[in-house]
Amino acid sequence: MRHCLLTPLKITALVASVTALAGGAALVNADTPASVRVQVVDGTGLPVRDAVVELFSAKSPAGPIRFPWKMGMAQKNQQFTPGTLIVAKGSTVAFPNLDMVRHSIYSFSKPARFEIELYGRDQSRTHTFAVTGSVKLGCNIHDQMRGYIRVTDTPFAAKTDQNGYVTLSGMASGAASLTIWHPQLRGPDNESSSTITITGGPQTQKIKVELR
């Protein structure tokens, strides 16, 4: 239901971003490109790492969304690597097993419920994520393995570094919504949303979230 409500906004943002990319140079040249530097901190003020920050602007840029990282979630040293992966909706993610042991992958998350049987070293499986949302991955035989795939439909998405910072840029000015997701975030679907006005030009936003 919530997604339905947000749809017009997302579309708007998408349009905006496409506009920015297409007639890019003039606009870019005309204005200082917009960028938002977001720091996510927890209740105690400590930076939160690997939090996914998504910004939905009024005008959504057109065209497929590409992120500058691999659409892959490897299993290495009995860990999902990277632990948190942001993919665009409809992306197919590869799960290469780089370990000596076999792993399986399961997800009970609503956006993508699937289960990949155990498979061995140097094998890879793929899964296509057609619905936005967060997918929590586990390995049935290694409880401690946790992987998170954030399926998003905005190009302005990134995860915070070790200092809790993330910089998003290229979005259109105007009102936008900022969504923070983190597996331990206290809130519905582990998300926290806020509105932000993109002024154009660099701006900083510090968002405090509550973690469990």
Add this chain to the structure above:
Amino acid sequence: MSVARALFARASAFRFDTLSARIALLYAALFALVLGLVVTLAAGGLSRFGEASAARDLAANARVFDEILAARARQMGDQADVLARDFGFREAVATGDAPTITSALSSLETRVRADTAFVVTLDGEVLAADPTGIPAPEMLRKRLEDGIKRGIIVSGTSADGGLALAAAAPIETPDLIGWLVIAQPLDRAELDRLVELAPISLEASVVEATRQPQWLRNAGADAVFERDEAERLLYHVSDLAVLQDGIAPRLVLRHRLAQSLAAYTSLKWWLILLAAGGIMLVLGLSWQVARSVTEPLKQLDEATRMIGEGREVSLAIRTGDEIGRLAQSFTQMVVAIDERERRIIHVGLHDGLTGLPNRKLFTEQLANVLVRRRAGEQVMVAYVDLDDFKMVNDTLGHPAGDSLLRLVADHLREDLPDAQIARLGGDEFAILIDAIADKASLGKIADRLQRSFDRPLAINGQHAACGASIGIAMAPGDGEDGITLMKNADLALYRAKHEGKSTYHFFEPALDEAARQRRQLELDLRAAIREGGFELNFQPLYSLAEKRLTGFEALIRWNHPTRGRVNPVEFIALAEETGLIIPIGEWVLREACHQACTWPDDVTVAVNVSPKQFAATGITATVLSALSASGLSPHRLEIEITESVFIADVDMTLGTLHSLRNLGIKIALDDFGTGYSSLSYLRSFPFDKVKIDKSFVEDLGTSSNGHAMIRAITTLANALGMETLAEGVEDVAQFEVLEREGCQNIQGYLFSRPVAANAVAGLLRDGAGYQRQLRN
């Protein structure tokens, strides 16, 4: 009360005055005191130790119980974990597949016998087969999120809305999406099951704060404390971890102290029993010890008492200790006392001089012999009196007299071995001969007795002879009992003495009669003295030279109230024997002096003085008193004595005679010629007058020897300057012979019989008898 009184009565009946009881009780009491202290201390220590160890045990058990609870919770947690990790279950929870979840929970409840199993999701939803009684998720979530996995919750499923032990397991897919919680009510049954795992018996309960009584709320956690309710109880309280907000349940462990003390209680009883046994043992032993000390003492006590009663005693104490020595000394003392007693008895029953039994023993012997006397046997009792013992004593001295008695005793022992001989005192002996056959000649036996006394005796080298008079009484003829026999023997002796010396006389009943008469006479005599039953007669003394009556001899006459006039020979002898002669003699002196006063101045009065009277002190005073009372001139008084006055004490007699003579009183020797050794007396004292005994006068008519005797006496008297007087002159022939032979004075019937006092004047005036013829 009655029991106590009975006990008291018994206790007081127990003899506390015995040494052994006191010693035994003292030791037992001491031991009981010490033992009592020990038992009390030990019992107290045991109790304290028991309590302390029970408290320690309870504390340890509380820890154990905590662990049991924790283990139970852990076990539940593990069981929950199994399901929480189950892939299908996780999937069901993750996908919100309620039917699957509830069926899985039901299955879990059954499998692990949990009361309740439910899921709390991260979003605060509760999934359960039956959600009733499950606490609100918001009450649980905080603690669950804090990672607390086990604790107490309020479980509404139990009837009382009681407490339940709960364990939670996280459900991760792989992130935490909720918790699987299973709960087990901590009801009585469960707690009891858990309690059974504890090593000591406990009662456990889990009580919510709101339901706790005040004392329990105030009690510090993890401390053991004691509480007296119906019984002594130990409590341990500890706070329990909770999985739910707003409750503070506590685990209360209760332990009955009596149970853990029970073992010590039985130990205490054993101790008391042991102590009681010890006391009894000590009582018994100390009683034994005390008895070993006091038993000999008791024997000594008993022995002393028996000796006091004069019984024979032998002590059986042979120990070598102090008591043994005491007993030994005691026995020696008893022996010494016995010995001394025997000696005293011997002295008491024997004569010291001769060693013969005395009168007392003789009496007993006689009584014994009489009791043992068989029919047809006779017993002879002989009383013996030595005839001339006094003379031996006087002439040879007392040591000689003693020797004589010893010799006589020896002779008797030698000659009469079968007789029992006793010395009754002085010169009196008694002889008892028993078992004399009926036909035996008593005379021969008596002769044998007599011969024994006639044996010659040698005293200090001097030859002495000592005849004896013997009186004999025979049993049964003369009496059956000792007293009668002895009295009769005495009577016979009396007769024997009177019949002449050195003879024996058997008792005759007549003797007894004579004795009876003598006793009556004595009574009468005393009455006569008291009542003045005597009078004096006077017999004139005719002087051949002056041819007149120059004096009178006073002669006593007794006019007995019933018998009339009693012969002086009869009653004077009795008076001499009984000592009555003293008052009688005194009366005679007074009366004679009194009468003589009425006579002319040239007429004297002659008074007989008996040897007894003479021996008694105070004859001189009596004479003086009589003279002064009458006013008679002393030279008119003439005292006539017999030779026997010298037998008592010659020196004293002489002294008395001289003092009388010095007063001017004349002394005449009466009955001259009948005594022992007349001439020696004549030499020892210058008598004024010698009275020639009438036996010489009687002879004058019949034999010519009489003439010679008279002449010899008169010649001797003249030579010594003494007058002579002849008594008992009855006829003229005698008178003429006496006159011819130089006798100076004549007394006798030829002149006058003794006359009453009032006739004296007549005789003096008219002349007496033959005097009148001489005048003519």
